[in-house]
Amino acid sequence: MSTRKxxxxxxxxxxxxGTAAAxxxxxxxxxxxxxxxxxxSWQPxxxxxxxxxxxxxxxIAWSAGHAVLHTRGRARRDLLTAYGVNLAANAAWTWMFFARRSTVAGLVGTLALDxxxxxxxxRTARHDPAAARALLPYAAWCLFATALNAAIAGKNRP
Structure with missing residues (x-):
């Protein structure tokens, strides 16, 4: 593998x-x-x-790297921005749910992440279909997390 890669x-x-740690x-x-x-009852x-x-x-890390290596110029910047926004949303929802102790805020966070x-x-599929396909399990798990968060919010209404 090259030094650039x-x-x-x-x-x-x-x-x-860093996102995972945050x-x-x-x-x-x-x-x-x-x-x-x-x-x-279906919570894992x-x-x-x-x-x-x-x-x-x-x-996610592999997909981002692979996509970066398959784009140039503005397309690369736009893709990096989309990954950055996504990672920020990823970290934010845990803070909204756990740190704020709000099932409703967590639900808003998971919907934003979805x-x-x-x-x-x-965006990734436009430039790197393989990198986009690699993100599908992540998106599926996040949809599951949204359903779980919605169920918890529904069961714990004030």
Whole structure:
């Protein structure tokens, strides 16, 4: 692998890892607030989230690097902006749900992330269909998270 490719993938991995770390700082399932929330019977066990998010973050980093290597100029800048917006939305929803302790704010955050995912996949597909396909499991998991967040919000209305 060339030095340029290694540099691109190192950069995208660093940014995505930073997003994962920022998200992780907000998540605390041990609080009394979270433990007392009514949750649907179909919520996965807690260990599932780390097991799922780890490979999803890896595919986001790979997709971003691959897409960057397949674009130039304005298209590259626009794509990098879309990835940046998406990663910001990704981190924001955990803060909205866990740090603010708001199921409704979390739901707003997941809906924004779903919208960003659709836009990111559409933009990426224009230049790099393989990178766009790699984002599909991420988008699917986020849709599941939205359904889960909506169920929790519905069960815990004030």
């Amino acid at each position: 290694l540099s691109v993938y190192a950069a995208t991995t660093t940014v995505v890892a 998200s992780g700082r907000a998540v605390n399932t041990g609080t009394a607030w979270y433990r007392t929330l009514k949750k649907p 066990p807690p260990w599932t989230f780390g097991a799922v998010w780890t490979p999803l973050y890896a595919t 919208t960003s995912n659709a836009d990111l996949i559409r």
